[in-house]
Amino acid sequence: MSEAGKHGIAMPVAFRTLDLPEPVLQGIEAAGFTHCTPIQELTLPLILQGKDVAGQAQTGTGKTAAFLIGCFTRLLRTDRMTSPGTPRALIVAPTRELTVQIHEDARLLGQFTPLSILAVYGGIDYHRQRDALRQKVDIVVGTPGRLIDYLRQRVFSLKAVQVLVIDEADRMFDMGFIKDIRYILRRLPPYHARQSFLFSATLGYREMELAYEFMNNPVKVSATPEQLTVAQVEEILYHVAREEKLPLLLGLLKRERGERILIFANTRRAAQWLADRLTLYGYQSQAITGDLDQRKRLKVMKAFKEGELPILVATDVASRGLHVEGVTHVINYDVPQDPEDYVHRIGRTARAGASGKAITLADEGFVLALPDIETLIGHKIPVEWPAEELFLKTAPPSRAPERGDRRRRRHRPHPS
Structure with missing residues (x-):
């Protein structure tokens, strides 16, 4: 050969x-x-x-x-x-x-x-x-x-x-x-x-x-023999406790003000949970998971591609084939457990020569996957330590409670 x-x-x-x-x-x-x-x-x-x-x-x-x-x-x-x-x-x-x-x-x-x-x-x-x-x-x-x-x-x-x-x-x-x-x-x-x-x-x-x-x-x-990650992607890593991940994510969304944001979770349950929480906080977001009806999946993806849906939460399997121009931010709410998934995820931004930002939140449940990721990509992901004011801990806007709300509040902060 x-x-x-x-x-x-x-x-x-x-x-x-x-x-x-x-x-x-x-x-x-x-x-x-x-x-x-x-x-x-x-x-x-x-x-x-x-x-x-x-x-x-x-x-x-x-x-x-x-x-x-x-x-x-x-x-x-x-x-x-x-x-x-x-x-x-x-x-x-x-x-x-x-x-x-x-x-x-x-x-x-x-x-x-x-x-x-x-x-x-x-x-x-x-x-x-x-x-x-x-x-x-x-x-x-x-x-x-x-x-x-x-x-x-x-x-x-x-x-x-x-x-x-x-x-x-x-x-x-x-x-x-x-x-x-x-x-x-x-x-x-x-x-x-x-x-x-x-x-x-x-x-x-x-x-x-x-x-x-x-x-x-x-x-x-x-095309990239020495570098698996795209040069135009700005990579950032935050080490954070599991219960602090959602407040940090909310603070990052407020600070970054991305136009088209793709957020990754490791499980279907976590992806849906996160999309529901973001909606409660006033963010227009939806999740695509492997068990989503095909017609609805295509409808959600079309809305994201056309800019009608600013935030999409996805699992790795469900996101395959999601080729969208203009993704400004990829956020790894969960650290991927397969190093190649990290490459696939952050490759969704900085496409066709554009710049983009890839932010990873590493909690105690998934942080052990980091060394293998950094070995694969050939460099350490730059670490930033979030200031206290970046954690947005305000309650979601008040509204009439629905039957499922009390049950959801009793769940732990982030399902695995």
């Missing part, structure tokens, strides 16, 4: 200088892009040469556009026609939210091409998706579970796939999808008969083992 991307390139490459089909260039320009991001600059020349690529890149780096541009180009330059139920490209993503986001990006970038694109995932009309999949569809974007469901029913076939994309491969492992991925990959044409791309925030042994097994001598590319 060869390696690329050991050194950054000073001047960004203009898309017009690349050998791309005119309909693809028109879509890129319609989306407002003129120059490549580092991951696009490193991967697109390799992709255009027909090589397989295993790319390390965080969210917000332009990796989705990189593999979509490569996919469109490959399909447009192949004369093969699409038959009913036999898509020519397959993109696999770990979550419904990421599937929806990739589908939206594909429709934007591919709007001047004749290629048809279908998203396949759980939580919405099963029969409508099944019927659409039986038609002529060039590109299918889907989650592993729903794809396997339709494969087992022989709704569609993978025998004609020319391009394979596995996005966020590390999350596939973390969420227990690797057996499903292997089931899907074994039903594709042999690796030398297709072009394959794998992208991941980290490219460790398990991700590269998958690449070796199912790809054709992939080129390993890293």
